[in-house]
Amino acid sequence: MHHIRTQRIFSLISGLWVGGFIAIGFLVIPILFSSLGDRQVAGMVAANLFKVTAYAGVVISSLLMVMASVLVRHELSRYRSMRWILLGMLACAVGAAFILIPWMNSLRDQALYSGLSVRESSYAVLFGRLHGASSILFMIQALLGLALVWRATKNAD
Template sequence: MLSLATQRIFSLIAGLWVGGLLTIGFLVVPILFSSLGDRQVAGMVAANLFKSTAYISVLTSIILMLMANHFVRLGRSYYRVSRWILLGMLACAISAAFIIIPWMNSLRDQALYLGLSVRESTYAVLFSRLHGVSSAIYMLQAILGIALVWRATKNAD
């Protein structure tokens, strides 16, 4: 039988993870850009924060998905929807961590090699589009995360 403590651990991990996503994306990074005078430095710090967040998200979503799979195998079908939410969050994290962020970092590094900020380089348009895609993915992950926490804190009985 699935213990209440195990369900609470699932909820705790989900809550901390999603809280971190929301804090980094919607509080810390905007404060960075408004506080630092140099947008290039703020962007580089933000990129490192988002890269770390993406790696943590990959690991956390896998752990929570394994827990949800275990719950479903024990007969708790309530966690079936949570697995789909976690799969969506994992897809967001993988695309950010291993496609979008490295691509953006590469463009930024190429511009710096030329002695320019990425906004001044020929990569500016592509970087801007990738930034938009990255922001949309992050927003989707945050919305899925809120849905996950909402479900995780609901009484599943």
């Protein structure tokens, strides 16, 4: 009976996490850029939102991996594949939180130190590439998240 509660908590956490993640990336951030007149300010706010989302992703995907492992030990084999999905999501979150976001923030800070926006600086090309890589990582994580929620809410056969 304990594993049924764990399954429900797993589904609840994964649904809230992925829903919030997708809402921030595909709703909040675009609204920020369209509403604020200053793209530099919008970019700085977006960077903070993505940083918090990435750190939360590291913590939540790790927690869900532990929960999935407990459920696998209770012979719920459908959670085996969910661990692989979560591992992919964890890799994306780690890459964003500890590599791409700090690197992009560093470039932004160096440009601001020179009195320029990052788009006006000599770092613009590199920043654009990192932004593209970050966007791809976010899309992969969003797709993996949708797959996770889909599998987590599937009725047991």
